[in-house]
Amino acid sequence: MERLIDAALVGTARTGDKVAAAGAPATALIAALPELTPARKLLLAAGAQAVYAQAGHAAGAVIPAADAAPADEFAACSTGAAHLLDQLLTRDETGILPETLTRLREAQLRLPHRLVVAALEAGKRQTDLRPLLVPALDQRGRWLATKNPVWDWVTTASATITEALPDNAEIRWQEGASPERLAILRQLRAHAPTKARDWLAESWKSEKADFRAHALATFDAGLSLADEPFLEAALDDRGQAVRAEAAQLLTRQQGSALSRRMRERADTLLAYTPHKRGLLRSLAQALRGDAARGDLTVCLPEDLARDWQRDGVAPKPRAGLGERAWWFMCVLSAVPPAHWTTRFTTTPAELIGAATHHEWGQVVIEGWSRAAIATRDEAWALPLWRYWLGGYLRPQQERQQQGRVSLTELLHGLIAIMQGETITLVGSDLLDDATRTEQPLWIEIAPLLPTPWLPMWGQRYLEISRARLKSLRPHDPWVRTFDTAAHALPVEAFPQALQEWSIPEGQAWVTMEWRRATDTLTKTVALRQRLLKEIPR
Amino acid sequence: MELTAEQVLTLAPDAGVAASGKKLASTRGWHGLGRDTEAIWGEFQGSAQYQVRAALNDLTVRCSCPSRKFPCKHGVGLLLLAATDPAALPSAEAPEWVTSWLTRRAANAEQRDVKTAAQQQTDSAEPVATTQAVQPSKSADRRLTRVYAGLDALDLWLDDLIRNGLAQVATQPISFWEQQAARLTDAQATGIAGRLRRMAALPNASHDWPARLLAELGRVALLTHSFRRIDELDPALREDLRGAIGWTLTQQEVLARGEQVEDNWQILGQRVSSEDRLRSQRTWLLGSTTGRYGLILQFAHGTRPFEIPLVPGTIIHGTLAFWPSSWPLRAIIAAQEGEPSRIRTEITGLYSIAALLAHVADATAQQPWLERFPAVLKQISFIPNTDGRWLLRDEQGATLPLHGDDHWQALALSGGAPCDVITEWDGMTLTPLAMITAGNYSVLSGGY
Numbered sequence: 001m002e003r004l005i006d007a008a009l010v011g012t013a014r015t016g017d018k019v020a021a022a023g024a025p026a027t028a029l030i031a032a033l034p035e036l037t038p039a040r041k042l043l044l045a046a047g048a049q050a051v052y053a054q055a056g057h058a059a060g061a062v063i064p065a066a067d068a069a070p071a072d073e074f075a076a077c078s079t080g081a082a083h084l085l086d087q088l089l090t091r092d093e094t095g096i097l098p099e100t101l102t103r104l105r106e107a108q109l110r111l112p113h114r115l116v117v118a119a120l121e122a123g124k125r126q127t128d129l130r131p132l133l134v135p136a137l138d139q140r141g142r143w144l145a146t147k148n149p150v151w152d153w154v155t156t157a158s159a160t161i162t163e164a165l166p167d168n169a170e171i172r173w174q175e176g177a178s179p180e181r182l183a184i185l186r187q188l189r190a191h192a193p194t195k196a197r198d199w200l201a202e203s204w205k206s207e208k209a210d211f212r213a214h215a216l217a218t219f220d221a222g223l224s225l226a227d228e229p230f231l232e233a234a235l236d237d238r239g240q241a242v243r244a245e246a247a248q249l250l251t252r253q254q255g256s257a258l259s260r261r262m263r264e265r266a267d268t269l270l271a272y273t274p275h276k277r278g279l280l281r282s283l284a285q286a287l288r289g290d291a292a293r294g295d296l297t298v299c300l301p302e303d304l305a306r307d308w309q310r311d312g313v314a315p316k317p318r319a320g321l322g323e324r325a326w327w328f329m330c331v332l333s334a335v336p337p338a339h340w341t342t343r344f345t346t347t348p349a350e351l352i353g354a355a356t357h358h359e360w361g362q363v364v365i366e367g368w369s370r371a372a373i374a375t376r377d378e379a380w381a382l383p384l385w386r387y388w389l390g391g392y393l394r395p396q397q398e399r400q401q402q403g404r405v406s407l408t409e410l411l412h413g414l415i416a417i418m419q420g421e422t423i424t425l426v427g428s429d430l431l432d433d434a435t436r437t438e439q440p441l442w443i444e445i446a447p448l449l450p451t452p453w454l455p456m457w458g459q460r461y462l463e464i465s466r467a468r469l470k471s472l473r474p475h476d477p478w479v480r481t482f483d484t485a486a487h488a489l490p491v492e493a494f495p496q497a498l499q500e501w502s503i504p505e506g507q508a509w510v511t512m513e514w515r516r517a518t519d520t521l522t523k524t525v526a527l528r529q530r531l532l533k534e535i536p537r
Numbered sequence: 538m539e540l541t542a543e544q545v546l547t548l549a550p551d552a553g554v555a556a557s558g559k560k561l562a563s564t565r566g567w568h569g570l571g572r573d574t575e576a577i578w579g580e581f582q583g584s585a586q587y588q589v590r591a592a593l594n595d596l597t598v599r600c601s602c603p604s605r606k607f608p609c610k611h612g613v614g615l616l617l618l619a620a621t622d623p624a625a626l627p628s629a630e631a632p633e634w635v636t637s638w639l640t641r642r643a644a645n646a647e648q649r650d651v652k653t654a655a656q657q658q659t660d661s662a663e664p665v666a667t668t669q670a671v672q673p674s675k676s677a678d679r680r681l682t683r684v685y686a687g688l689d690a691l692d693l694w695l696d697d698l699i700r701n702g703l704a705q706v707a708t709q710p711i712s713f714w715e716q717q718a719a720r721l722t723d724a725q726a727t728g729i730a731g732r733l734r735r736m737a738a739l740p741n742a743s744h745d746w747p748a749r750l751l752a753e754l755g756r757v758a759l760l761t762h763s764f765r766r767i768d769e770l771d772p773a774l775r776e777d778l779r780g781a782i783g784w785t786l787t788q789q790e791v792l793a794r795g796e797q798v799e800d801n802w803q804i805l806g807q808r809v810s811s812e813d814r815l816r817s818q819r820t821w822l823l824g825s826t827t828g829r830y831g832l833i834l835q836f837a838h839g840t841r842p843f844e845i846p847l848v849p850g851t852i853i854h855g856t857l858a859f860w861p862s863s864w865p866l867r868a869i870i871a872a873q874e875g876e877p878s879r880i881r882t883e884i885t886g887l888y889s890i891a892a893l894l895a896h897v898a899d900a901t902a903q904q905p906w907l908e909r910f911p912a913v914l915k916q917i918s919f920i921p922n923t924d925g926r927w928l929l930r931d932e933q934g935a936t937l938p939l940h941g942d943d944h945w946q947a948l949a950l951s952g953g954a955p956c957d958v959i960t961e962w963d964g965m966t967l968t969p970l971a972m973i974t975a976g977n978y979s980v981l982s983g984g985y
Contacts, residue, residue: 001748008751011702039699040692044762047755054964055901059890062934066920069952083542083621087559114543114979116949144949147921526565 004046012038019045025052069143074110074135081534082112084527089118094524096531097122099487101132103535110138120144120151130157156180165191173199178211186218193222197230209239216245223249228256235310247312251334252374258311262334265308269328270364271297272344272354296351298360300324301331325363332367336375340368349383356387366405373413382422385414389429389441412448423450427457434464443477451488458493461485469514472506482517486524491532497525540596540879543980544848545616547807548596550840554606554613561614564625570618571629577619578635579626581611589615590635592642594876596846599638607842680725684782687724688761691717695758703747707740727783732757760906773863774904781906786860791869795858799872800824802831802857803880805911806959806970806980807849814839820847821911821961821970822857822868828885830911831857831868845870849971850978851877864904866911880978886913886957890935897962910962916955919948919969929958929967940966947981950974 007018017038020027026048030041077085081104088097104110111119116137123133134142134157145154156179165187173184188196200215207215216234219227227249234246235258250258274294301308304315304327312334317326340351352368355361365387372380388410418426427449434440442461453461465485468478489497501518503511542562549555561581564570570579578590587602589611598612608616619626631639694717698706706713714737721730732753739750760781767775786794802822809818815838822831835843847853855873859865887893893912900907920928920936927939932955940963947958947969957973969981 005747005751008699009702009704009747011700011704013700014702037696037700039696040758042699043695043755043758045755046751047757047759047762050752050755051759051901051905053752054905055898057894057897057964059894060928060936060938063920063928063930063936064934065930066918066953068954079621083562086542090556090559113950113952113974114946117945140949140952143952144945147948148945530563 001049004042004049007042008046012042017041025049070139072110072138072140074108074138076112077104077107077109078534081109081531082115084531084534085111085115086118089115089122094520094527095487096524096527098129098132099528100531100535101129101136103531103537105132105135107535107537109136109535111136111141113140116141116144120148120154123153123157124150127153130154134158156183170199174203178214182211182214182218185215186221189218189221191222193219193224194226196222197227201230209237209242212237212239213241213245216242216249219249223253225253225255228253232257235312243310244312244314247334251312254336259334261307261311262331263339265331266335266339267343269299269301269331270340271299272340272346272351273297274344274346274350294346294350294354296354296358296361296364298328298358298364300328300360321363325360328360329363329367329370332364333370333374335371337368337372337377337380338375341379348380352383352387362405366410369410369414373410373417376417378417378419378422381414381418382425385411385418385426386429388414408444408448411445415445415448415450424454424456427454431457431460431464439477443481446481446488447484449488452490453488453493455490455492458489459496461489462493462496466501469501469518470504472504472510472514474507474510479513479517482521486521487528489525491529494525494529498522498529540616540620540848540851540877541978542617542620544850544879544978545613545620547849547980548598548608548616548846549613550606550608550842554608554610557610558613558617561610562617562621564618564622567615567618567625569632570626571631572619572626573628573631575639576631576635577615577626578631579615579618581614583611587611588634590638591616591619592639595873596848596877597642606840683724684726684764687721687726688729688764688782690724691721691726691729691757692761695754695761698754703750706750709740711737713737721783725783728781729757729760729783756906771863773861776861777863777904777906780860780862788869791858791860792871794861795868796861796865797856797858797871798824798827798829798831799856800827800829801852801854803852803884804847804849804877805884805913806961807847808961808968808970816843818843818847819909819961820849821959823884823911823913824857825852825882830866831859832866832909832911833868833870848877849980850880852880853877862904864900864907866907881976884913884957884959884973886915888915888931889933890914890917890929890931890937891933893937893962897964908963912960912962914958914960917958918953918955919944919951919958921945921948929960929969937962938966940968943982944969946979947972950979 003018007015012018015038019030019038019041026045030036030044030048033044036044076082085100085104088100119133119137119141123130130153134154137145137154142154142158145151165184169184169188173181173188176184185196185200188199196218204212212234216231219231231246231250235243235250237243237246247258250256251262253259272294301324304313304323308327308331309315313327313330315323317323321329337348340346341348344351352365355364355368358364365384368380369384369388371377372384388407415423415426430440430442430445434442449457452458461481465478465481468476485497501514501522503514503518505511546555546558549558561567566582568580568582571577575594576590576592578588581587581589583602585602587600589598589600589602591598591608591612596616598608598616600609600611602609602611604610714733718730718733721727721733736750736753739746739753743749760778763770763778764782767778770778802824805821805823807818807820809816811817815836818835818837820833820835822833823829824831833845833847835845835847837843853870853873854875856871857868858871860867887896893910893914896912897910900910914929914931916932918930919939920930921944922928925942927942927944928936929939930936950956950972951974958969959971959973960967960969971978971980973979
């Protein structure tokens, strides 16, 4: 055949008749045909060769069997759920894919195999979905991902969420890329914090500053006083981010030398004298509705001592705040607020009350708030919340903020540490406010509330929404809450949410605005209802 | 009806309709959903209220919306809903707009049957010369002259090509092939014209293109050579040769002259390709009892539907009429009874690649111009190679290369374990059309 091809490429005009010489099949037959040109003979020989080759095609070399996927841990979800997921993995218009995947994990179900490729592709595009996709992929999906380099995100993402450390962890720690190494370290910290610290200590000097800071952040898990010497040394690190991270971790360690130093510094900056509790006076105060409160004494530091700076007090203040107030606030944020109630034998509410009227009150309260959030001190959460809420409710012009404090950041942080009763109260506060005001705080705060909302909130929210719809005011900011509500409403509120939203006659663009909001709400809630039905817990 | 969502989606004319159809496959927006033994129906509130209905015997859909896609997204949505949530369509009495449509359909079908029967009668009463060599009619005579003239010109062109050397062809534009193909189309040798058009893609497309091109040119040379001696061949092979050159048979001719086989025909797999807005569909069937393979070709313009809905993974009971051939594969549906049902029993097939290749050798010995062979391969596994090429491996370890580079869906479904795969062999590579894992039939994209 080779010689036939060579002859065909060059042309029979130059090579002449090569068929016989090439030993082509059917040569004898072709030779027997009368009066054929060399070109024609070659074509017929090639045609015969092609047919012979088709009939005589040989299989490829024998190869060993490839590995098969291990058995899955979970059962596949229902056909109905698979159908919904198929739709969402292709295009998730309402943004309920994360909720669906979470639900799948809680129900200990996996994706059917036919959706594994779609899920791997979705994870390739959307990094935020990855931790949710990994459990749903189960063994089959994770196995498949190892076969195709474009799906290597699975390896990294599963390392961050699975508990068991891979067998080759140490090699991957030594040779892997940064994200993978951090994932390994984080996992190891959860089970063997000492070993993780030893591994890091070994390579510490050769790591880049950026990596050192990230690696220190993994100490968050399994943090103990045994880490103190290592962290204390890191306070002298060249990298600013490393020093800050080390200081932050030591602050959280109540028994650490750093936290003791901070407490001692704070004690020199803040003092409190309760008022004498004469009977008459308390009676009068009680009648006026005032809580008993004393006097707060604030003593701002004159300058920043070297050792303060070493312990994590940043020299440069946040914009809008003077440097002395800033150093003061930094020290205060590093002291658990419970220290003050013990030291001054009083309540959080009383201390906040005393601070409210103080010249540096807001700086003091911000320091306490940050400390309360860091130590998850729930006793302080509600009084602090009410304080900031008061500031929030004040009209913009009257808000006297010291140092451009981020209200939403603090409120969010405080909400995150509240539980049970407290959170219920907060929600009700906000909804009460919503029935009274034009610009309810709910609009800003609702996205911060934990989801799903409490049944009571859902019910009241929908009542307020329907009432507002009836009045059909142009530019009603309440319309903006529908997107949040669509994902946050609890199952108990679904029937109420799905009842028809009759939009009164009005200006076209106003009704359009409401129509869009209510449509999104009902569409999303209907899908969520379907997902709850299809993936029973 | 017992179809999977996946099977329903094969009815959608394009990916857009499939995606929109998926979105409509929940009870939201639907009113008056229902079913009886013949049809399913429902009204959908879109930008207007649409009446959507589907006949269960052949899955024909009719919707009152103005879409020019067929079936439209509402139709696909309704069928999907029936497939995924049967409880959503309760048994009910069909409304008038459903019954009247069914009646009209039945009347049309009857009319068609009468016409066909009448046609067949005239066919048998006055046998149109079907084998031109025996008794050529005037127009057939003219065509034969034209074909001969076309083939003569082609032979000169071919000889020239080889005399001057294929190396020159590498730099020729597509029009070089297209002109010659157009001449053959004019000469009514459309089969050869198609072969030439496919050759245009070969030069420089692979490292061994000279071998591939020479093989194709050689096959064409064999065709023209054999055609000049057609009278020396078996009657069946004559049919194949005429078919390869470009003669086609009408439906009536196939019914009158082809072998008719009644069976439960399993619709194994399907491929649709399109060229210049003409879509062509190849559907492979396998008789449950006779073990015979059949190939049904359908053509449609633009987004128009194929005349007969054939859903992969289903079984239809009926009679196929095969085109006369020395290795009969191409067929038409002569008669069909009842609704299609889902394939539930195991599909018989070959357990080794050696058996497939032996089968191909047999077929090629009978009909040397066959281009594609269907095969159900049992206990076979998908092997991804690091270089992006894929293999199918049988239990003995023998392999054949797969067409295309994306078989991840198949690997996801099989998990690397052996499974049953429905394939099409083109002499070089296998194209997987569908697979069966744990008793479930799944359509595959074929590697694109």
